[in-house]
Amino acid sequence: MNHPYPSTRDLPVEPAHTTLLFIDVQNYCAIREGTEFKDMTPEEFQERLGWFFDQMERKTVPNMQALQAGCRAAGIEVMYTLIRNLTQDGRDRSLDYKITGFSVPPGSWDGEVIDALQPLGDEIVIPKTSSNVFVSTNLDYVLRNLSTKYLVISGIVTDQCVEGAVRDGCDLGYLITLVTDACATYTQERHDNSLRAIKGYCRQRTTAEFLAEIGQG
Numbered sequence: 443m444n445h446p447y448p449s450t451r452d453l454p455v456e457p458a459h460t461t462l463l464f465i466d467v468q469n470y471c472a473i474r475e476g477t478e479f480k481d482m483t484p485e486e487f488q489e490r491l492g493w494f495f496d497q498m499e500r501k502t503v504p505n506m507q508a509l510q511a512g513c514r515a516a517g518i519e520v521m522y523t524l525i526r527n528l529t530q531d532g533r534d535r536s537l538d539y540k541i542t543g544f545s546v547p548p549g550s551w552d553g554e555v556i557d558a559l560q561p562l563g564d565e566i567v568i569p570k571t572s573s574n575v576f577v578s579t580n581l582d583y584v585l586r587n588l589s590t591k592y593l594v595i596s597g598i599v600t601d602q603c604v605e606g607a608v609r610d611g612c613d614l615g616y617l618i619t620l621v622t623d624a625c626a627t628y629t630q631e632r633h634d635n636s637l638r639a640i641k642g643y644c645r646q647r648t649t650a651e652f653l654a655e656i657g658q659g
Contacts, residue, residue: 451617451645454655455592461519461585465575465597465604467506467559468524470552472498472598477552478544494628498598503558505624505649506596510559512658519588522561523579526553526569536572574606582614592617594652595644596624601636608640618644621652 471478474495479487513520525546528534532545539545546553553569555561572578585593593616597604604625611618620640627633637646653659 448617453592453617453645455518455594455617455619457516457518457656459589460513460592460594461521461588461590462509462513462594462596463575463581463607464506464510464520464522464555464559465595465607466525466599467503467522467556467597468526468546468552469554469556470525470546472503472556477546491628493630494626497626502598502624502626503556505621506559508653509594509596509621509624509649512653512656513594514562515658516656518594518656519590520561520565521584522555522559522565522567523570523575523581524553524555524567525571526550527571528569534571536578538573539571573603574610575603576607576610576614585616590616592619594619594621596621598625599627600625600633601627601639605636605640608644612643619652620644620646621649622646623648 466472470476479491482490510520525544527545527547530547532540532547535545548569555567561567566584568579568581568584570578575581593611595604595607595618608618608620622637625633627636647655650659
C-alpha cells in the first residue's frame, strides 16, 4: 500500500514550498551592544560571551548572510522571529520571560533585526514573547498560508529557542532542515550536544551543503 506521506526526513527541499526562518537575530541579543548584556562588566562579558561573539562574527553571521542571499535567489521565503513584546510594559510576555527579565518593547532598537541581516521588501517579521516561537505566535498559521512544507532554521541560541522550534516544527508536520553552522550558542559543547539531541527531529546540513542543494553553491 502506498502512503501519501514521506518515509524519510532526508528529502531535498522544494523552493516553492520552503521557508527559511531566522530566530532571534536581533540587536537585543545577537550583537555585543545588545541590551541583554548591559549590566555585565567587561570582564564578565568576555568570560561568559567572548567565545560566542567571536564565533558569531567570524562564522555564524557570515553563514547566515550567505544563507539569506541564497534563499532569496532561489525564491525561498525568508522570515524572521524576534523577542519582542506586544505591549510597552511587557505584561503580555510569558512567565519565563518575566522571570528571566527579557523585555523588548515594540518599536525599540533592541527589537530590530541586526544590520547584517536586514529584511528586504515585505519579508515577514513575527514578534515572539516566549522561547518557543510556535507557542507564542501565529507562525504555524502563517506557514500553512504560505504552503510551507519544508522549514529551514537558523539562529540563536542553538540549545534553547532554535532547538524548541525544531522539535515543535517537526511535531506540527514540517520537514525541518537545521543549518548547523548558521546557528550558535554559548559554548561549542552546548552546540554539539544540542545537535546530537535533536538529530531525530530534523535533517542537518551545513550552509554550503544546503546552498548546493538549492543550486546556489
